[in-house]
Amino acid sequence: MLRRVTVAAVCATGRKLWCEAGRELAALWRIEARGRCEDSAAARPFPILTMPGRNKAKSTCSCPDLQPNGQDLGESGRVARLGADESEEEGRRGPVSNVGDPEIVKSPSDPKQYRYIKLRNGLQALLISDLSNMEGKMGDATDDEEEEEEEEEEEEDDDDDDDDDDEDSGAEIEDDDEEGFDDEDEFDDDDDEHDDDDLDTEDNELEELEERAEARKKTTEKQQSQSLFLLWSKLTDRLWFKSTYTKMSSTLLVETRKLYGVVGAESRSAPVQHLAGWQEEEQQGETDTVLSAAALCVGVGSFADPDDLPGLAHFLEHMVFMGSLKYPDENGFDAFLKKHGGSDNASTDCERTVFQFDVQRKYFKEALDRWAQFFIHPLMIRDAIDREVEAVDSEYQLARPSDANRKEMLFGSLARPGHPMGKFFWGNAETLKHEPKRNNIDTHARLREFWMHYYSAHYMTLVVQSKETLDTLEKWVTEIFSQIPNNGLPKPNFGHLTDPFDTPAFNKLYRVVPIRKIHALTITWALPPQQQHYRVKPLHYISWLVGHEGKGSILSYLRKKCWALALFGGNGETGFEQNSTYSVFSISITLTDEGYEHFYEVAHTVFQYLKMLQKLGPEKRIFEEIQKIEDNEFHYQEQTDPVEYVENMCENMQLYPLQDFLTGDQLLFEYKPEVIAEALNQLVPQKANLVLLSGANEGKCDLKEKWFGTQYSMEDIENSWAELWKSNFELNPDLHLPAENKYIATDFMLKAFDCPETEYPVKIVNTPQGCLWYKKDNKFKIPKAYIRFHLISPLIQKSAANVVLFDIFVNILTHNLAEPAYEADVAQLEYKLVAGEHGLIIRVKGFNHKLPLLFQLIIDYLAEFSSTPAVFTMITEQLKKTYFNILIKPETLAKDVRLLILEYARWSMIDKYRALMDGLSLESLLSFVRELKSQLFVEGLVQGNVTSTESTDFLKYVVDKLNFMPLEQEMPVQFQVVELPSGHHLCKVRALNRGDANSEVTVYYQMHMEEPCFDFLRTKQTLGYHVYPTCRNTSGILGFSVTVGTQATKYNSEVVDKKIEEFLSSFEEKIENLTEDAFNTQVTALIKLKECEDTHLGEEVDRNWNEVVTQQYLFDRLAHEIEALKSFSKSDLVNWFKAHRGPGSKMLSVHVVGFGKYEPEEDGTPSGEDSNSSCEVMMQLTYLPTSPLLADCTIRVIDIRAFTSRLNLLPYHKIVK
Incomplete structure (x- = not known):
């Protein structure tokens, strides 16, 4: 079966060129957002940013000259446990073997084969052969095939030398998420096999814990394609954008009225609710192709940051991408991945740092070799330091308005002095540049020292997955990764720093002023580390009951009182919530206005429920029910995207023994009531910390957290409640255990x-x-x-x-x-x-x-x-x-304004x-x-x-x-779109949050219905933190745009607009100079990608549902796309781009201007930069004047309704030809 993938048709070649040109655009204003760390996310153009402890950082970085400490890089070998040398293993298995390790327990529905090896430098590796998905082809590629592929690759490289030289050098703004194609219809197609907590973090405004829950959840989506449009998009990614992988990768964005999490979104069970009338949807119709993938986990993270250089671990994660001794081009790895349909990503956690990538199978071995150089000999040149510090700082600035990040940073500050939880993990320009200069600290030298000390092979776990035999993968891994140095130093261990929150600052009430309008109560306990109890998972048992929403549950009771909307309870997977020094158990409740007035009663209800559980003790019936549910899911689990899978596995290898690599984080193995009771009995009021978020706290908080500027106050628990909770208080008869579950299959x-x-x-x-x-x-x-x-x-x-x-x-x-x-x-x-x-x-x-x-x-x-x-x-x-x-x-x-202009009836x-x-x-x-x-x-x-x-x-x-009546006439499921007049129209409005310096600039070009089209390909490649191109389908009308997210403290929006235009002007030259061979290479790659099969049923369903819900019904769209790809030439792409960029082009710029020194208010003051709250915002658009920079070349829009009322409406249109 055919499947949609990253790019298609004419867009393919365009994306390649765009990538390179985009780096030039970035260089024009020094946007070095190369290493976005984001909560896996979603993805999406603006995923929720959280602390770098789980921030997905797409990095293109560089490192100084590093010398291994006398390591013999040539030695490697199989792990001793196998009891045979390599020649013996080959004889036992045969010359070409795909026999996995029987010790590794896997799902009966898992067709993959697994093998564990340990190299002589100490690196542990899990090899995953996915040959069983190759339509019955169980043999490995022959040597002749491999040689032929290598020759083809060399020819392609030769043909593309000039282009690659440009790609591998100069400034590149790394992408923070997959943007690419944006379908602005109304339809919600982002269902996939991984949306247990399928929450859109970008638009969920209810509670910060939901943001983190969504950030943890990773999904993948497939892509559709669109003739010339598509190939252009592929080239733009190749020439502009750094390939990345995010939670919502490869999406076709649909601007629709989908808003997740209106109420109840924080609850595990509450389905995502949506708002009619606006939302940009990221359709998941089709996930990434079954690419080869690898992930490597280094057993060190931000806990190891030196006290005088906060954020160094996170910064190093950025910097290792920037060239190596063997492959010195600063962005060479990213250019290589872009060229071959791949992506990469990285994240820094408290005690682990993870790197991962995927790429077409044909280029997997070379990609492994290039990628391994990050850990063998990265350059990390001194000249790149300042640029990359700005990237880290921009990431930090984008994260500051997040309530989730603010609350986590505040929580960390409560740890006892000297504990690493109190460190500033993000890093910014102050900690990595300005403060070191004042203190004569050489950041470059310290960075090299940190790498040599901590990026050692014996701290590392590696997972590779490909459609190769296990023997082939073992050969590659041994050959390539044995060169990683082993410094012989003991692995960092923080396990002795227990009880970090056994301090007077804990067991208090903290009132916090949030950025958003929200009431929320979070009750937190800091428990001893629970990792050793993974076979019992006591916190999972407790959270299953606490987070239950059926009769007798906490939330059911609070909802009936109209005190709460949602509840999230438990212990997440981030280093902030569990590490070697403690485990957090938290219960966060989204309160109503009335619930806020009764927050002590809400807390008392929680304590009553916990006391009831403690009195009853662990129930075997409940445990076995949870166990059965998890067993069913594991037994019939569907395949996931390889890059997501290997990322998870390489972390599991740091946490679980060999036999439980695949099961340790999923299954409940054994019932030990004493272990559950031990954890449960610690959840008492006397050990709980309360955090109350509400805009009503404004003016009552006299303290400010250092790094995120969070306003808060600390007070003792009200005496009457404190005394009650110390006593033997009564249980609530309305609270009880759930009944037997009738829905278990x-x-x-x-x-x-x-x-x-x-x-x-x-x-x-x-x-x-x-x-x-x-x-x-x-x-x-x-x-x-x-x-x-x-x-x-x-x-x-x-x-x-x-x-x-x-x-x-x-x-x-x-x-x-x-x-x-x-x-x-x-x-x-x-x-x-x-x-x-x-x-x-x-x-x-x-x-x-x-x-x-x-x-x-x-x-x-x-x-x-x-x-x-x-x-x-x-x-x-x-x-x-x-x-x-x-x-x-x-x-x-900005999205709301743009769609208000384009969609007349919206x-x-x-x-x-x-x-x-x-x-x-x-x-x-x-x-x-x-x-x-x-x-x-x-x-x-x-x-x-x-x-x-x-x-x-x-x-x-x-x-x-x-029992309804049918509609009187057929109803279109899309809006009518206005026809933009020729010329450059500018709508510039002031942002509504005075405390936010972030600005948004979008330059949009409207196309025509008569363009050859086969719907849109969704791409997974973007540029920089918030710099990306998007091919848009606005209710059937095509367009493309470039969007830049910046800060008013750094740039004026009109300067940004001007630089976008300069970039687009230079892009035409790029595509004209593209060789025919390079163009054909991209087209061929796209065809191969589109011919890949779906990895699970959800992908196929998503693709088909998109056809149904848009009433297009072109279920064989992929076949049409492939035929379209075969028919296009480079001249088609060039002519297409010129036609929409030349005289008579229909151009719309939308600026949403933040608050900062480059965007002063009318009285000249850049107020709002340090504001902590947005609660006094006036909900109306304030149109801003155009500066002389754009005044002569734009037509100002100062009244949207008046402007659009004069425009023609385009007919309804579907993309079915």
């Missing part, structure tokens, strides 16, 4: 076909009320299914008030479902309700045995929708905060905020819902281990339960 049989097998979904039901597409899975053969429905209504877009009512409706519906559907969620049945632009999207997936029960439950609650006045008030008040929190972000405001987020603030009633909501349900068109897709008869029952259930 027990039937895993694969169903037989009841209709002819088809390659693509077929329409099996078509009535005036709805239609259903169906495809029975016969490829992945797992007992799971996907159910998706789109309930379309013209009522939603009739007014801004209706859009808001729709948001309220979806969120109350989700609130109503939270308790009854929670058991299904923990049984690995997942659901999500999405407020789409034109209808409600329902998505359900999981083991097919009990999936109908969950689907019917959702439809039942939809049919019998109701709300109490208290719940209505609670949700609307939270919605006000959500809208507000979206608007104070420059990047989201209601802006400001329109919605005003409609909500004007007041809506429960009666108006109930009236709206009745009308909404009275007339619909329902379209669905069912795929997986389900028969056609069972599938039709899903649609029948919807129609019968809702």
Whole structure:
């Protein structure tokens, strides 16, 4: 089966050129954002930034001359445990063997083979052979094939020498996320196999813990393509952008009204809720190709930072990318990956640093050799230090407005003096440049010293995965990685620094002023390290109960009191939450306004529940239920993206013994009630620390955290409550253990076909009320299914008030479902309700045995929708905060402004905020819902281990339960787009958060419907922290844009706009000078990528659902894309670019201007740079004048509605030809 991938058609060659030209653009203003560390994230153009302890850093860095300490780099060998030398192993296994290690326990559904080796320099490696996915080809590539491939590669390199020289030198702004193609339709297609906590961190404004939860969750998506557009995009990545991998890589962005996490998003079970009317969606339709991948974990992190150079470990993670003795070009590795469809990433945690990359299999061996030089002999030249410090500083500046980062930094500051938790892990210009200069510290020399001390082979674990035999992988790894030096020094150990929070500063109440509008209470305990108990996982057991949302749970009780919206409880995987010195157990609750007034009662409810658990003791029934659920998921797990997989495995190798490399972080192995009780009994009020976030704390906080400027206060727990919690207080009779879970699957049989097998979904039901597409899975053969429905209504877009009512409706519906559907969620049945632009999207997936029960439950609650006045008030008040929190972000405001200009009938987020603030009633909501349900068109897709008869029952259930009339006429599921006039139009507005220096500049070019097109390819390559190109599909109208996120403390937005234009002007020359061979190389690579198979069923479903929900139905789009790729020439690309950049081009610039010295306010003062809160923002656009720099060459837009009312509307358009 064909699958969509990184790039396609004409965009391919364009992306290559764009990459290089983009580095020149970066150099024009010294944006050296080469090493973005982001919470894996999502990805997306602006993923949530968190502390570098889990910040994904895409690095292109360099290092000074480093000399190994007398290491014999030539020695290598198999680990002694194998009991045989290499020749004996070969004889035992045969000349070409793919025999794995039986000691490594793997899932029965896992087709891969595993082998563990230990090199003589101490490096441990896990080899993963993925040959079983090669359509029956179990042999390795022959020597002749390898030689032929190498010859082809040499020829390509020769043809591209001039281009590569440029690519491998000069300034490059590294990408922070996969942007690339941006489909601005309304549809939510980001469901994949990894969205247990499928939260969009960029837009989730409810609670910082949700941001971290999403950051931890990694997903991958496939890509679509678009003829000339596509090849251009591929070239732009090649020539401009550093390849990266992020949580949401390779996405087609859809600007729609999807907003995750309106309420309940922090809860593990609460489905992601969405807001109608705005959101940019990152479609996950198709994940990355099955590339070869590698990851290496160094057993050292920010805990090892020297006291006089905070952030050095994070900085080193950036710097090792910048050239090596063997491959000295500063950006050579990134250029190599870009050329061959790959990506790379890195992250610095408290005690570990992880590097990973993926690339086409053909180039994997060479990529390994290039990548290994980071650890063998990086250059880290002195000249690169200042540039890369600016990159780290920009990353820090982007992170400062994050409440999650602020709270973590504040938490770390509570540790006892001398404990590494109190260090500033991020690093910035002050700690890495200015302060060292004042103290005569040579940062360059200290960086080299740090590398020599800590980047030693015996600290390292390596994982490689490819479609090669294990013998081949072993040969490569031994040959390449044995050269990494081993300094013989003991591995850093901080395990003796226990009880870091046994201080007077703990067990207090901290009131904190957040950036966003939110009320949240976090209760935290610092426990002894729990890693040694991984076979029991006591904190997992406790968090499963504490985070439960069914009857008798904490959240169920608090919701009934209208005190809480969401709850997240447990211990995450970041170094901040668990390391060798402590483990954190935290319970974070998103409060309502009323809940904030009763936060002590909320805390008391938590303590009552914990006391109940302590009194009852561990329950074997509960443990075995959790164990069964995890066993089922592991037994039938689907394959994940290789780069994500190897990253996880290399960290697991640092934590678990050989047999548990694959299972140690997933399964519950043994029931030991005494271990669970020991952890549970420490969760008492006397050891708890309380943090209360609220804008109401403003003016009451007299303290300020040093690095993030967080305003807070510290006080003793109120005496009456402290005394109560010391006593033998009464239990709450409404709190009890959950009942037995009826949703746990027990039937895993694969169903037989009841209709002819088809390659693509077929329409099996078509009535005036709805239609259903169906495809029975016969490829992945797992007992799971996907159910998706789109309930379309013209009522939603009739007014801004209706859009808001729709948001309220979806969120109350989700609130109503939270308790009854929670058991299904923990049984690995997942659901999500999405407020789409034109209808409600329902998505359900999981083991097919009990999936109908969950689907019917959702439809039942939809049919019998109701709300109490208290719940209505609670949700609307939270919605006000959500809208507000979206608007104070420059990047989201810029998107809102741009779409308000382009999509004529769209209601802006400001329109919605005003409609909500004007007041809506429960009666108006109930009236709206009745009308909404009275007339619909329902379209669905069912795929997986389900028969056609069972599938039709899903649609029948919807129609019968809702009993609606069909629509009077067919309804388009997209907006009409205005036709921009020729010329350069500029809309410049002031950002809404006075405390944020970040600015956003987007330059957009509108294209035409008549362009050859096969929809859009989604790319995973971007430039810099917030510098990226995007190919856009705005309701069927094509366009492309360049966006730069900068700071008003560093640049004026019009200077940025000017530099973007200079870059685009130079880009034309780049593509004209591209050789035909280089162009053809990119086209060939794209075709190969598109022919790769899906790695799991979710990818196939996502691709098909995108066709259904956009009503395009071109299920064989990939085949069309491949044919399009074969037909294009370089001249097509050049002519296409000239046509849209020449005279008569339709250009729109949107500037959202932050607060800083380069963007003074009208009175000339750059106020707001040091402000801590945004709570006094006025929700209206302030149009700013144009400076002389752009005044003569732009047409100013000072009233969006007046401007767009004079423009022509383009017809509705679908990309199906």
